Amino acid sequence: MRKRKVSLQTKILGLVLLLSFLIIGALSGYFMVLEQRQIEQQEGRLALNIAKTVAAMPAVVRAFQSKDPSKTIQPLAEKIRKETGAEFIVVGNREGIRYSHPLPGRIGKKMVGGDNERAILKGESYISSAKGSLGPSLRGKTPVRDRDGNIIGIVSVGFMLSDVNRQTNIHMMKVAGVALLAFFGAIIGSVLLARDIRKDTMGLEPFEIASLYKEKRAILHAVKEGIIAVDREGFVTTMNQPAKKMLHIDGSVRRTKIDKLIPASIFYAVLKSGKPQKDREMVWKDRTLIVNSTPILNERGKVQGAVASFRDRSEIERMANTLSEVRQYSEDLRAQSHEYANKLHVLSGLLQLGAYEDAIEFIREETASLKNQHARVFEKIKDMKVQAVLLGKLGKASEKKIHFDIDPNSSLERLPKQIDVMRLIVMLGNLLDNAFEAAGKTDHPTVLFFATDMGDDIVFEISDNGPGMEEAVLAHIFERGFSTKTKETNRGFGLSNAAHAVSELGGFIEVHSHPGEGTVFTVYLPKREGVDS
Numbered sequence: 001m002r003k004r005k006v007s008l009q010t011k012i013l014g015l016v017l018l019l020s021f022l023i024i025g026a027l028s029g030y031f032m033v034l035e036q037r038q039i040e041q042q043e044g045r046l047a048l049n050i051a052k053t054v055a056a057m058p059a060v061v062r063a064f065q066s067k068d069p070s071k072t073i074q075p076l077a078e079k080i081r082k083e084t085g086a087e088f089i090v091v092g093n094r095e096g097i098r099y100s101h102p103l104p105g106r107i108g109k110k111m112v113g114g115d116n117e118r119a120i121l122k123g124e125s126y127i128s129s130a131k132g133s134l135g136p137s138l139r140g141k142t143p144v145r146d147r148d149g150n151i152i153g154i155v156s157v158g159f160m161l162s163d164v165n166r167q168t169n170i171h172m173m174k175v176a177g178v179a180l181l182a183f184f185g186a187i188i189g190s191v192l193l194a195r196d197i198r199k200d201t202m203g204l205e206p207f208e209i210a211s212l213y214k215e216k217r218a219i220l221h222a223v224k225e226g227i228i229a230v231d232r233e234g235f236v237t238t239m240n241q242p243a244k245k246m247l248h249i250d251g252s253v254r255r256t257k258i259d260k261l262i263p264a265s266i267f268y269a270v271l272k273s274g275k276p277q278k279d280r281e282m283v284w285k286d287r288t289l290i291v292n293s294t295p296i297l298n299e300r301g302k303v304q305g306a307v308a309s310f311r312d313r314s315e316i317e318r319m320a321n322t323l324s325e326v327r328q329y330s331e332d333l334r335a336q337s338h339e340y341a342n343k344l345h346v347l348s349g350l351l352q353l354g355a356y357e358d359a360i361e362f363i364r365e366e367t368a369s370l371k372n373q374h375a376r377v378f379e380k381i382k383d384m385k386v387q388a389v390l391l392g393k394l395g396k397a398s399e400k401k402i403h404f405d406i407d408p409n410s411s412l413e414r415l416p417k418q419i420d421v422m423r424l425i426v427m428l429g430n431l432l433d434n435a436f437e438a439a440g441k442t443d444h445p446t447v448l449f450f451a452t453d454m455g456d457d458i459v460f461e462i463s464d465n466g467p468g469m470e471e472a473v474l475a476h477i478f479e480r481g482f483s484t485k486t487k488e489t490n491r492g493f494g495l496s497n498a499a500h501a502v503s504e505l506g507g508f509i510e511v512h513s514h515p516g517e518g519t520v521f522t523v524y525l526p527k528r529e530g531v532d533s
Contacts, residue, residue, distance in 0.1 A: 008194075008197065008205055008206055009195070009197070009198050012190065012193060012194040012197060013191060016186065016189070016193065017186065017187060020182075020183060021186075024182050024183050024186070028175055028176065031175050032172045032176075035171045035172065036168045040138060040168075043159050043167075044127035044138050044139075044140060045127070045140075046086075046140075046159075047086065047127065047140030047158055047159055048141075048142065050086055050089065050140065050157040051125070051142045051155040051156065051157040052125060052140075052155075054076075054080060054089060054155045055145075055155040057076070060073055060144065061144065061145075061152075064144065064146070069093075069099045070098075070099040070100060073099040073100045074099065074100040074101075074104070074107060077089040077091055078100070078102070081102065086157050086158065086159060087102070087158050088137070088156075088158050089102075089155070089156075090111060090155070090156045090158075091154070091155050091156075093152070093153045093154075094120055094152065094154075096110050096111040096116055096120075098110070102134070103134075106133060111132075111154075111156065112131075112132045112133045113131065113156075114130065115139070115141065116141065118141070119141045119142060119143045119154045120143060120151060120154055123143050123145075123151055124143075125141065125142040125143070126140075127139065128141060132158065134160065135160060135161075135162070136160070136161040136162070137159060137160050137161055138158060138160075139156050140156070140157045141154060141155070141156050141157075142155055199299075221240055223240070223242070224242055225242060225310060225311055226239075226240065226247070226309065226310035226311075227242075227307065227308070228240075228258070228267075228307070228308050229307040229308075230267055230271075230305055230306055231304065232303055232304050232305055234267060235255050235256065235257060236253050236254060236255065236256050236257075236258055236261070237255075242310075243310055246284075246310055247310075248285060262282070263282060263284070266282065266291050266293050266308065267293060267306050267308060270293045270306040270308075271295070271303055271305075274297070274303045276292070276293060276294040276295065277291070277293045277294075278292055279291075279292060280293070281504075282310075282504070288312075289310045289311065289312060290310070290311045291308050291310055292309050293306055293307065293308035294306065377391060377394075377406055380407075380410040380412065380451075381412045381451060382412060382414055383412055383413065383414045383415045384414075385415065385421050385425075386415070386424070386428070389424070389425060389428045389429060389432075393429075393432045393436075396436065397447065400436060401445070402436055402440060402445040402446070403444070403447070404436075404447045404449070406448075406449050407450035407451075407461075410449070410451045410452060411451075411452050411453070412452060412453050415458065416527055420505070423502075423505050424505075426500075426501040427498045427501040427502055427523065428460065430494040430495060430497055430498035430501075431495075431498050431521050432449070432462060433494060434498075435447045435462050435463070435464040435519070435521070436464075438466025438467065439465055440466075442466060442467070444465070445464075446464065447464045447465075448461075448462070448463045448464075449462055450462075456527060457525060458524075458525040459524055459525075460522070460523040460525075461520060461521070461523075462520070462521045463518060463521075464519055466518055468517050468518055469514075469515070470515060474511055477495050477511065478496055478498075478499040502525070505525050506525065507526060508524055509521060509522065509524075510524075
């Protein structure tokens with residue numbers, strides 16, 4: 001016969017109720033005992049304080065020297081008893097003969113209880129519990145002393161134990177009521193907890209969850225795409241074998257921070273925005289990966305993690321890079337050829353007009369200008385990749401009538417091998433094009449390029465004298481598709497691509513801009529591979 005499985009909700013409900021019953025019961029018993037002791041101590045201290053007050057009264061002490069002490073002491077003791085609510089105030093001599101009692105008929109008789117010795121013989125003040133003539137009581141006893149300090153009698157003040165117990169029972173009933181309310185609260189809480197857990201598990205029982213987990217593992221390792229899941233803090237929760245193979249990762253990476261394994265900007269963008277990232281490129285070692293990431297949302301729509309899939313697109317990326325490089329150089333050469341064609345037309349016109357001296361002067365000016373530009377590039381910039389980009393942009397700037405200059409303080413040696421040429425072209429090309437476009441809006445457009453490799457970072461700085469940008473605009477300039485110009489197709493990707501290239505190279509960009517004061521882009525790239533700027 002198949003064993004019937006108890007539901008998770010029933011198990012939780014039973015366990016919580018059992019624990020609640022045991023804990024509430026233990027606490028209630030403890031508080032009841034504690035409350036009883038406190039009441040007894042409180043009543044005992046009250047009785048002792050009353051006894052000390054009566055014993056110290058001069059009228060009581062003087063009465064002991066009179067022929068009939070009870071005549072003075074009895075009415076005084078009864079008055080105090082009624083005011084304080086004590087059950088009895090008994091004053092007696094050293095032999096225990098009463099001078100006062102709530103029942104006048106017992107005055108003159110010996111005190112009952114057998115607990116006077118400590119007060120009469122040792123002079124102590126104390127609390128005791130004994131059975132007297134009125135029944136079991138809680139008593140405060142203290143000696144009566146004359147002016148010389150000699151013990152001449154005793155004062156006993158008491159409260160009936162039945163009254164103390166009655167008061168204790170009232171407090172215990174309150175504790176029991178609170179305990180009962182707490183237990184009913186525990187019942188309601190356990191029911192709600194069980195329902196909430198069942199809701200969190202989507203109504204699935206543990207064995208069903210285990211089965212789904214096994215299925216998920218099988219699916220993760222069956223697909224060819226790499227899959228990584230992280231929680232909202234960026235810790236890896238799942239990584240399948242294809243992902244480990246693509247990213248050259250060995251061993252378990254569970255609960256490892258994702259940014260310790262790969263560039264994690266895509267994951268953090270999804271975790272922050274709660275929006276999917278589609279077909280984003282990520283360069284990792286010798287591979288180019290196409291990444292699609294999506295947030296993991298809870299039932300309230302809050303982001304609780306992200307999952308990303310990886311596809312290896314290294315070959316396609318290399319072809320696209322080659323095409324992009326050719327297209328970039330082609331565009332810059334077209335600009336140069338167009339500029340030279342214009343200058344040749346001017347020279348041809350001067351020769352046809354017979355203005356030979358003007359023609360010679362024109363040639364000298366152009367030659368000097370080119371020598372100055374090229375000398376600055378080759379003298380200050382030693383890296384051929386950066387030289388090629390700058391020479392192309394010099395032609396483009398000349399065509400657009402933009403004064404483009406290399407800062408004389410520049411000093412750049414050959415770049416490290418890990419700086420990919422395509423990322424460099426994308427970064428510098430887009431930043432320079434953006435500067436040209438911004439400077440072109442002014443009457444005297446000027447763009448200045450600075451580069452240095454002094455220190456731990458390689459620094460590129462591109463400044464323009466364009467109209468500048470508001471602080472609100474600066475916060476969005478690197479967002480894909482954002483543009484300060486009118487909405488047109490293929491706008492708003494240059495700076496986004498540049499920022500992405502810088503990120504892939506392990507660096508970062510700073511922007512400083514104010515309306516009417518131009519814009520400065522500063523790029524920091526680490527010299528050593530694997531070192532963050």
